[in-house]
Amino acid sequence: MSTAQDRKNLKPKDYKSEIKPIWCPGCGHFSVLSAITKALAHLGLAKEQVALISGIGCSSRIPAYVDTYGFHGVHGRALAVASGLKAARPDLTVLTAGGDGDGFSIGGNHFLHACRRNMDLTYIAMDNEVYGMTKGQASPTTAPDWSHSKLTPHGTGIRRFQPAAIALASGASFIARGFSGDPSGLARLVVEAIQHPGFSFVHVLSPCPTFRPEQRAWKQQVHPCDLETTDNPIDAAHAIQSDDGRSLGIFYIESLPVWRSEKAAQRSLSRIEQEFLV
């Protein structure tokens, strides 16, 4: 077990594993990785007390690149794995990461219920408005008129999924948006998210230059959100709904009851077994 002193000396690079990412050059996910390791170093968390859980996608490859415990599961189920882990091991700091397809399409139901359950988890959704790993299909956050996928050559024609609005409506108690082009700002959000007791949702704009080269312009489009962080869901809803989807910052922090495993007066199993006796 590392001592607190050892941990103080840990640098962000000490939280990186020796495995080289498979990501394309210029992929936004590199900076999310940096932001996470910066946040862990800032908090001085013991590596063995942290677990990073993901699903499937380019973004979901991230656990192998971080030198903490990790689990790379199946597509869409990261939040379920993370919830089981946190419920069984409340002593751990549990982070979850993955893409917009992973979290909002195939894993959409888990997203709703993880927000509602308000476990002390941090969820970092790396949104590039496309399915990167499967080579460029529309995701739930893709604009309806984006016509560059063979599956939807006329665009999807359907409204975009609004991650922050849905998180708010579903009961998440911490909602923020960051940008991978600003890893220091993102690291600060991740630090706050980890420190927040309850479910923290960090929506990260993380460009896919390979399938969405136009996202390079995000750098110019992002801006700080106009409103102060609020604990009032109505104000937060207003800020999120009137937003252009490119504003950055923490929209909402509320202190809500955090899920915990209930305990009763303890009994031994042999005592419990007595109840079957006639």
Place this chain on the structure above:
Amino acid sequence: MNHSYFTPHENAVSITITGSGGSGAVTAGLVLLESVARAGLYGLMGRSVGPQIRGGESAAMVRFSSQPVDCPGDRFDLLVALDWRNVLRFVDEIPLDERSLIIADPAAGDAPEALTQSGAQLLTLPIKEIASGVKGGRINMVALGAVGAVCALPPDAMTESAAHTLAPKGDAVVAAATECILKGYDSVAEGRSFAAAPRPERARARWNISGNEASGLGALRGGVRFVAAYPITPATEILEWLAPRLEQLDGTLLQAEDELASVNMIIGASFGGVPALTTTSGPGLSLMMEGLGLAVASEIPAVVVNVMRGGPSTGIPTKSEQADLNIAIYGFHGDAPHLVLAPLSITDCIATTQWGVGLAERLQTVAIVLTDQSLGQARAVIDPPEMPLFTLSRQLADQPTDPYLRYRVTAEAVSPVTAPGTADGIYTGDGLEHNERGAPSSIAADHLAQLEKRQRKLEGFDYGKRWAEIEGEGDICLLTWGSSAGVVFEAANRLRAQGQTVRVLAVRLLAPLRTQILREAIGTAQRVLVVEQNHQAQFFHYLNAQQALPPSAESYARPGPLPIRPGEIVDLVQQGGDV
């Protein structure tokens, strides 16, 4: 198995109590079962309900004997009708004959012809009138008293059982029930009791437990301390039983949003080092398959108790069938070795679930435990089961080697595993193929090494004698699995009583199949008959695919919802090789 399945046909009595919603048929059945225990006997209670969620008709079916009871009988000795409304729904399930007795109240109308044409005798009693003579009196308790008299059960055993069962409803209810039972008892004239009823014995300690409770207990005995839950008939009672007990054992039950979540939640908890289990039935198992494949590949222990019901799709949720064998064995994509186990009785739900947990933990794999509605939702009076001496648990590497190779190929093919919190044991669990270090790899040699390791750790393990229950020697070999075992053991005993030599082979460990030992156990039997409760002969085809059967082996596969009865098997064997 430490109790014999020997249940002489003549020494068992089968009773059904039927009634429409609110008549209390099931409560009467529960009290009757406990009375049997207090009388020093053994019993089994199944129930049948209509499709309504609440308040529909129901039938309690109790069979008792001086020997353990592990299956329904061929026929019913006694039918007690609390009323006749909708009783016809159960006609198929309650075979009567001219030796049967029907107890009913003329005030409830005439017995339907579909029942009386069996030739059963009718005993009329003024049940309603007796009940109305007792303040707060109820017909189900009067009827129960009459059952006690006909079956020569001691009145004390009945009133004590009623007092125990009804205690939560208050003293007045208990007092009324007691009076009704005694009056019902006295309403049956002397000499009307069954001549051959098993006689009460000196009472000994017994357990009264359902199959679903037994599976829950097996999980706890196996060390499970995390359960993810999504309700489904007929598995929900396992979760309901576990929820408060896990709280008492410093464990956790987490209700999931669906089975995709529940299976992944147990993977998360188990990755955290806590033995974890979920329960479901067919539709839920279908949803879990991808997650179970992840547990196989990432070598995270995970256990699913699948309580089978009639399928496919929503099928017949409240009735039993052994039709999920194929999905349990073959439902994974890729080459995914794992364990499939099936308890052979309600009692065995305890040990086999515990064994499943232990093996999954020890071998870092998935165990699917196949019980079914006929075990799960039935209750039995059994001998208190001993704690089996398993020493199966996850072998955590507290001080892993440097560098730590999570997926190292070892001599016994079980890789060193750590749990988060272990400083030198950091790794990333992965369903993506990986090398020994755990880094993603699509290199042929890595894939082969990991495939081979995951197969070898299961194939090479010494499962001991528990893989099957083998009884008798003979020219006839009856092969079966899971809940059908009870019926087959009883049929074999009857055949033996008729001078046939019969061997029974009831398989508990379905995957990996102990093919070689199974072949040896079949030996040179002249006739091999494979018995199971499904339409497609899933077990028979599986055994054939494994080349475990001689070419002449015959299949007896019959779907639910009606239970297979021992007489069916006896008849088949007696008919000769023409099945």
